[in-house]
Amino acid sequence: xxxxxxxxxxxxKADVKGSIGAILDYSSRIGKEEKVAMEMAxxxxxxxxxxxxxxxxxxxxxxxxxxAALAARELVYRHRVKAILGPQSWEEASxxxxxxxxxxxxxxSLAYTTPQWATERWPFLIQASAxxxxxxxxxxxxxxxxxxxxxxxxxxxxxxSTTGAVLQLSEALxxxxxxxxxxxxxxxxSSSSSLVEELQSLKEGQCRxxxxxxxxxxxxxxxxxxxKMEMMKEGYIWIITDTISIQDxxxxxxxxxxxxxxxxxxxxxxxxxxxxxxxxxxAALAMKGGRGTGQQLLEKISNGQFxxxxxxxxxxxxxxxxxxxxxxxxxxxxSDRELxxxxxxxxxxxxxxxxxxxxxxxxxxxxxxxxxRGWTPPTDEKPLNIGVPIGSTFKQFVEVIQDGNNIxxxxxxxxxxxxxxxxxxxxxxxxxxxxxxxxxxxxRQIYLKKFDAVVGDVAIVAKRFEHAEFTQPYAEPGLQxxxxxxxxxxxxxxxxxxxxxxxxxxxxxxxxVYNGFVVWLxxxxxxxxxxxxxxxxIGTLLWLAFSTLFSLHGEKLHSNLSRMAMVVWLFVAxxxxxxxxxxxxxxxxxxxxxxxxxxxxxxKSSNSMIGYCRGSFVSxxxxxxxxxxFLEAPFAKLFLAKYxxxxxxxxxxxxxxxxxxxxxRGSPLLHDVSEALLNVSESGKLRxxxxxxxxxxxxxxxxxxxxxxxxxxxxxxxxLFIITGGTxxxxxxFICFIATGPSMILPLNTKPSGDFSLL
Numbered sequence: 001x002x003x004x005x006x007x008x009x010x011x012x013k014a015d016v017k018g019s020i021g022a023i024l025d026y027s028s029r030i031g032k033e034e035k036v037a038m039e040m041a042x043x044x045x046x047x048x049x050x051x052x053x054x055x056x057x058x059x060x061x062x063x064x065x066x067x068a069a070l071a072a073r074e075l076v077y078r079h080r081v082k083a084i085l086g087p088q089s090w091e092e093a094s095x096x097x098x099x100x101x102x103x104x105x106x107x108x109s110l111a112y113t114t115p116q117w118a119t120e121r122w123p124f125l126i127q128a129s130a131x132x133x134x135x136x137x138x139x140x141x142x143x144x145x146x147x148x149x150x151x152x153x154x155x156x157x158x159x160x161s162t163t164g165a166v167l168q169l170s171e172a173l174x175x176x177x178x179x180x181x182x183x184x185x186x187x188x189x190s191s192s193s194s195l196v197e198e199l200q201s202l203k204e205g206q207c208r209x210x211x212x213x214x215x216x217x218x219x220x221x222x223x224x225x226x227x228k229m230e231m232m233k234e235g236y237i238w239i240i241t242d243t244i245s246i247q248d249x250x251x252x253x254x255x256x257x258x259x260x261x262x263x264x265x266x267x268x269x270x271x272x273x274x275x276x277x278x279x280x281x282x283a284a285l286a287m288k289g290g291r292g293t294g295q296q297l298l299e300k301i302s303n304g305q306f307x308x309x310x311x312x313x314x315x316x317x318x319x320x321x322x323x324x325x326x327x328x329x330x331x332x333x334x335s336d337r338e339l340x341x342x343x344x345x346x347x348x349x350x351x352x353x354x355x356x357x358x359x360x361x362x363x364x365x366x367x368x369x370x371x372x373r374g375w376t377p378p379t380d381e382k383p384l385n386i387g388v389p390i391g392s393t394f395k396q397f398v399e400v401i402q403d404g405n406n407i408x409x410x411x412x413x414x415x416x417x418x419x420x421x422x423x424x425x426x427x428x429x430x431x432x433x434x435x436x437x438x439x440x441x442x443x444r445q446i447y448l449k450k451f452d453a454v455v456g457d458v459a460i461v462a463k464r465f466e467h468a469e470f471t472q473p474y475a476e477p478g479l480q481x482x483x484x485x486x487x488x489x490x491x492x493x494x495x496x497x498x499x500x501x502x503x504x505x506x507x508x509x510x511x512x513v514y515n516g517f518v519v520w521l522x523x524x525x526x527x528x529x530x531x532x533x534x535x536x537x538i539g540t541l542l543w544l545a546f547s548t549l550f551s552l553h554g555e556k557l558h559s560n561l562s563r564m565a566m567v568v569w570l571f572v573a574x575x576x577x578x579x580x581x582x583x584x585x586x587x588x589x590x591x592x593x594x595x596x597x598x599x600x601x602x603x604k605s606s607n608s609m610i611g612y613c614r615g616s617f618v619s620x621x622x623x624x625x626x627x628x629x630f631l632e633a634p635f636a637k638l639f640l641a642k643y644x645x646x647x648x649x650x651x652x653x654x655x656x657x658x659x660x661x662x663x664x665r666g667s668p669l670l671h672d673v674s675e676a677l678l679n680v681s682e683s684g685k686l687r688x689x690x691x692x693x694x695x696x697x698x699x700x701x702x703x704x705x706x707x708x709x710x711x712x713x714x715x716x717x718x719x720l721f722i723i724t725g726g727t728x729x730x731x732x733x734f735i736c737f738i739a740t741g742p743s744m745i746l747p748l749n750t751k752p753s754g755d756f757s758l759l
Contacts, residue, residue, distance in 0.1 A: 018287050019055040020280065021075035022085040023096060025063040029188065029217050030088055030158075033269055034110070034276035036257050037249065038085065041280035054284050061087050068092035072099040072107075082293055083283045083301070085128070085276070086110050089158075097122035104294035106301055108279045110272075113164030119318045124298055127319040128279040130310075132241075133168045138326040138342040139211060139239060140172035145359065148209045148237070148374035150181045150666040152202060154222070156214040156243075157185035165213050165241070179666020181207045188218060195225045203229060206668065209237045209374045212244065216270030219244035234366020237374060243271045249309060271310070278308035282315075332363045375668035378452070383429035384669075387451035388414075389458070390436045396693050397457040397659075400434045407434055412693045416474050416677075417455045417661060419685050423676040428669075443468050446664050453663050460657025469665050471674040473658030474686060476637070499583035501713040508576065511721060515569045516542065518728040522562040522735055561731040568727040572720045583712055637694065 022038055025031035035058060042056040057079050059071035068087050075081045076099060083106045087093055093109040100107035101122040108128040119125055143151060151173065155166050170180060182205065184198060199222075202210070212219060219240065226232055254267040286300035298318075305314040314321045328339040339359045364372055378384040388409055392398040398411040409432050421428050433451070435442050439458055445451045447467035460470045460477075497505070661677075663670045680686050714721065 018082045018293075019057050019079060020083050020085060020283050020287070021072075021079065021081035022056060022058040022280075023061050023068050023071045023075075023087045023092070024058060025088060026060045027063060028088075028158075029215060029264070030270075030272045032261055032264070033257070033273035034086070034088070036253060036260060037269065037273040037277040038280045040249070040253060040256065041277045042284065045281065045284045049288060052288055054287055056280070057081055061092055063089075063092075065089075065091045065095050069095035069099055072096040076100065076103040076105050081105065082287055082297055083108060085279050085283065088272070090114065090164075093125075094118070094122075097125040100124045106283070106298045108283055108301070110275060110279060111164075114319070125318065126298070126301060126315065128282065129275055130320045130322040131168075132165050132322075133172070134322050134324060134344050135241060135326060136165065136169040136172040137175075137344060138328075139169065139241065140176050140178060141342055142239065142328065142359075143173070143178055143209065143211075144176040146237075146371050146374070148178070148668075149671060150179045150207050150375065150668055151209040151211055152182045152184065152205070152207045153180055154184045154186060154202075154210055154212045154214070156218050157187050165243075169211065169213070181205070181664075181666055186214065186218060186222070188215070190218065190221065192221075192225065195222065196229065199226055199229055199231060203231055206375045206377075208235050208372065208376055209239070211239045211241075213241045214244060215272065216244050216268060217264075217266050220266055232365050234364070235372055235376060236365050237372055238365075245271060249273060249277065274309040278310055278313050281306065281308060282313055328359060330360075330362050337363075373668070377426055377669075378429050380429050383431045384452045385450075386430050386432050387435045387442055387445055387454045387456075388432050389439060389442055389454075389456045390434050391438075392457055394457070402434075407432075409434075412689060413456050413474075413659065415689050416680065416686060419680045419689070420661075420673060420676045423679045424672055440464065443662055446662060449664075453661060453667075453669070455661055457659050458662055460660045464662075465665075467665075468662045469667065469670055470657070470660035470662055471670060472677050472681075473660045474677055474681070475659035475690075477658030495587070496584065498587055499580050499712060501711045504711075504713050504717075507714050507721060511569075511572075511725060513542070515565060515724065515728050518565055518732045519562045522559045522565075522731065561734060565724075565728040565731045568724045572717075572724045575720060576717065579712060579716075 020042070022035075024034050026035070038056060038058070042054060046053050057075060059075060061068035061071055069092075072084060072095070075084055084096060084100060085108050087096060088110050090109075090111040090113050093107070093111040093114070097107050097109065097118070099105075101124045104124060106124050106126055107122070108126050110129050111127075112129050112132060114125075114127045119127075153166065153169060166183070173180060182202070184202065186195070186198065190198075212222065214222065223232070223238075226238075232238075249269045253269050253273070257264070257267045257269070282301055282304055285304055285306065286297055302315045302318055305312065307313070311323055312321075324344045326342045328342060329336045330339050337360075339362060361369065362371070388400060389398060390400045392411075396411060397413050398409070401408045401410065414432075421430070430453075432455070435445065435451075439456075440463075442451075442454055442456075443458065443464045444467050446454060454468075457475075458464075458470075460473055464470075500508070661673060663673070
């Protein structure tokens with residue numbers, strides 16, 4: 001066997017089949033366990049295969065990558081080892097792999113984290129430590145199944161944890177929507193005082209779900225300290241990875257470990273010892289028979305399979321195939337009981353459970369049968385500290401009233417929060433504190449742990465999620481432009497056309513021309529003024545058609561038929577002119593309003609001044625997105641309720657998140673408060689509170705008729721048009737088809753009893 005300084009203790013055997021090298025860090029507990037496990041594996045192999053003999057040469061890397069590379073070169077070029085085991089960290093393993101690939105010597109790395117591209121760059125590198133991503137997914141599934149939304153991760157601050165397991169656990173938890181509230185790294189040789197200090201900080205926090213990823217030695221020390229601090233009682237949840245589990249290695253491991261390391265407090269082997277034991281067996285089995293080096297030995301190791309201490313040992317693409325089935329164990333005192341299994345790939349097989357509530361009944365610390373909440377709610381001694389904005393523009397939402405040393409809070413937002421708290425399934429002691437900064441600064445106070453929550457008219461916008469999370473919105477989302485109004489009738493050159501619809505004007509024109517034509521046709525043979533050139537007759541016809549609307553004086557009519565048509569048209573014209581006058585007067589009297597700015601593009605083109613609520617997110621939002629100022633929809637609704645005669649909404653509504661209550665990211669309260677807020681909304685209480693606020697600002701505005709509905713159309717006069725049109729048509733038909741002589745027409749030399757003037 002090799003000494004710590006790299007020297008070799010020779011074993012006189014005539015049938016030596018080769019040597020296996022190993023590079024370990026003797027200064028670490030993991031390295032000490034791995035050394036003992038490797039030596040045991042070689043001894044058992046040589047004993048089991050009596051016709052074989054393999055030497056184990058171990059060099060100390062001292063935890064330094066350069067030292068590990070030098071040790072690898074010594075083992076390969078001086079001692080001619082056929083394979084090398086270790087080291088533990090990837091920084092060391094990568095340099096050792098470079099040496100091994102150059103010398104065509106297989107390297108069985110015990111580092112947990114190996115990049116995907118590593119085996120392509122170093123073809124003689126074999127990952128002998130299984131990837132832990134599947135185990136981390138199993139842990140995330142257990143946490144998800146219990147409806148815990150936030151956890152604290154405690155891990156040993158060594159390279160394999162920092163760069164591998166913790167990152168994989170973070171990804172697994174993120175995939176199922178679970179927040180890591182706190183990461184607590186512990187040095188491998190944590191003193192009792194430092195450990196007490198770290199655990200005390202966890203005890204003072206709200207989170208009660210702890211995931212522990214440490215070595216067995218540190219894990220035992222951690223739990224012994226936690227028990228003394230009463231952190232193993234009811235309400236606490238501890239979940240451990242397989243790195244803390246005690247491995248089933250023969251009892252002589254303890255005896256051997258104690259003899260070599262009498263100063264170590266604990267002598268139970270951990271997962272690292274078991275993995276080193278299996279890796280040593282994998283290399284030794286490939287060397288059995290004494291033939292095969294370099295590429296041949298690499299293929300034998302890659303193709304080998306056997307049942308090891310950590311499970312079935314089998315390689316795929318030069319990587320130890322990871323386990324896909326995990327047994328979930330409930331540790332109760334000094335015993336354990338099986339809860340079920342988790343499988344990453346199999347859901348149909350009987351007895352397997354995958355991320356659902358199919359575990360057996362868990363015995364929780366303290367003995368409760370119900371699943372612990374996973375966090376401790378605020379108490380009267382330690383209430384929830386809630387920040388409330390002082391600078392709300394609309395005091396109807398939030399108003400902070402200071403009377404001497406007493407501060408009170410009221411408003412719509414406060415009322416909604418109180419109604420929400422009443423619907424929580426537990427008491428929520430809280431205390432409100434006024435905050436005078438901007439809304440962004442107020443939200444940031446949660447990230448800085450100055451406040452536990454924020455209640456007020458705080459808009460839900462994307463950039464604020466960097467520091468906190470929001471409940472469901474309790475106020476209407478949207479951003480609305482508010483502008484002053486002007487009368488629709490102002491500056492309208494064609495206002496005189498408004499009293500009648502287009503169809504009405506067309507019908508009036510047609511009936512005038514038609515009646516004028518009928519009168520002209522009847523009278524043209526009896527009046528020389530109605531004769532002449534074509535142009536003169538057209539002008540006379542049009543004059544006859546429209547003069548009826550403006551004058552009661554005209555030329556004498558000679559026919560009773562034309563007189564009859566004209567009398568009816570005079571009556572109809574009188575009704576129409578009076579209706580026109582009355583409707584035009586109404587339009588000028590009743591004010592009809594429209595926005596002075598139609599949309600955001602109008603503001604841009606006119607370079608108009610804009611306004612926004614002080615402290616609101618709107619200022620930054622407009623600079624980044626719109627370059628114009630709007631009010632949030634809840635403010636706009638309240639503003640228009642009070643100033644509805646002078647202002648109105650214009651343009652489209654731009655969607656934003658609305659108002660919500662603010663909590664820390666991953667806060668266990670967030671889910672419960674959102675659910676209670678939905679209950680407030682569904683019960684109608686939210687609408688009741690909103691109506692109560694708006695009713696205090698109700699505006700009594702004059703009712704105005706719609707522009708189109710106030711205009712007169714032919715439907716209002718169709719009977720009159722039928723009468724006058726029918727009378728004129730009768731006269732026309734009589735002249736054209738019935739009258740056959742002058743007997744029906746007044747003679748030219750007959751003077752009527754009086755004058756009848758055209759209208």
